[in-house]
Amino acid sequence: MNVTAFSENCGAVVSDLQLATMSNHELLELRALFAKYGLLFFRDQDLTPDQHLKFANRFGRIVINKFFKTTDDFPQIAEVRKEKTQQTNIGGGWHTDHSYDDIPAMGSILVARRVPEIGGNTQFANLAAAYDALPTELKQRIANLRAVHSNTHLYGENGLYRLTDLSEQLGGMDRVGDATHPVVIIHPESGRRVLYVNPGHTIQIEGWDFTESRTLLDELYAHVIQPQFTCSFNWLPGSVTFWDNRCTWHLANNDYQGHARLMHRITLAGSVLTAA
Ligand SMILES: O=C(O)CCC(=O)C(=O)O
Numbered sequence: 522m523n524v525t526a527f528s529e530n531c532g533a534v535v536s537d538l539q540l541a542t543m544s545n546h547e548l549l550e551l552r553a554l555f556a557k558y559g560l561l562f563f564r565d566q567d568l569t570p571d572q573h574l575k576f577a578n579r580f581g582r583i584v585i586n587k588f589f590k591t592t593d594d595f596p597q598i599a600e601v602r603k604e605k606t607q608q609t610n611i612g613g614g615w616h617t618d619h620s621y622d623d624i625p626a627m628g629s630i631l632v633a634r635r636v637p638e639i640g641g642n643t644q645f646a647n648l649a650a651a652y653d654a655l656p657t658e659l660k661q662r663i664a665n666l667r668a669v670h671s672n673t674h675l676y677g678e679n680g681l682y683r684l685t686d687l688s689e690q691l692g693g694m695d696r697v698g699d700a701t702h703p704v705v706i707i708h709p710e711s712g713r714r715v716l717y718v719n720p721g722h723t724i725q726i727e728g729w730d731f732t733e734s735r736t737l738l739d740e741l742y743a744h745v746i747q748p749q750f751t752c753s754f755n756w757l758p759g760s761v762t763f764w765d766n767r768c769t770w771h772l773a774n775n776d777y778q779g780h781a782r783l784m785h786r787i788t789l790a791g792s793v794l795t796a797a
């Protein structure tokens with residue numbers, strides 16, 4: 522197994538490893554890398570859906586996304602699909618998966634099934650590095666705060682996604698809900714402090730006035746999306762990405778209008794988040 526950093530603070534590329542056939546020893550090594558980087562990229566994997574599922578099951582417990590369509594054969598595999606005639610894509614704004622759940626997802630394993638020749642990258646941000654680099658004054662201001670995370674504004678009646686040409690692909694309008702989490706968490710595996718708010722799902726600082734809350738969140742978001750904390754991954758046939766939802770954000774670029782893109786996602790279950 523070979524590991525090289527992908528960018529200054531964002532992800533690592535793991536090569537000389539086939540996810541479908543790795544040994545238990547390699548799996549242990551991979552767990553350590555996942556805790557260290559929170560974002561792993563793999564090339565030339567050619568995982569079948571069955572192998573995707575087996576890898577996910579070896580790593581953790583699978584949770585099923587409440588809103589996305591699944592593949593016909595595997596209810597555990599969500600389709601992240603954009604047809605060439607569709608305008609809107611899934612995950613086109615910065616977010617982390619399932620932060621609206623009381624027990625948010627630990628990670629997501631995304632496998633490229635059909636990629637456009639040009640465009641369709643996924644951007645990522647490292648929220649542990651971003652937290653470390655916050656000014657002390659801001660760290661003090663956000664210590665002990667909690668935030669409300671929701672999906673109602675996206676998937677509920679008249680939610681953002683419902684008003685787009687993605688709406689037919691989405692189920693579960695009745696499954697919307699909110700959760701609150703600490704704004705700064707301790708990552709359960711790395712022990713690092715992590716900023717745990719995101720533009721897609723965090724709607725308010727708990728107990729704060731909406732405008733004050735918006736101002737603070739926007740200040741934090743502007744800090745996170747600086748180039749030193751982010752990277753952009755170009756998908757090729759056979760590419761796989763495995764990210765930790767507790768310490769990263771991602772955003773799927775929507776810059777390939779007129780072309781189709783299909784990814785398969787399996788989401789792994791996490792645990793209740795602990796305040797720093
Ligand atoms: O399609 C992508 O690159 C990512 C979409 C997304 O947000 C997800 O799969 O969780």
Ligand SMILES: [Fe+2]
Nearest residue numbers: 612617618771
């Ligand atoms: Fe996502």
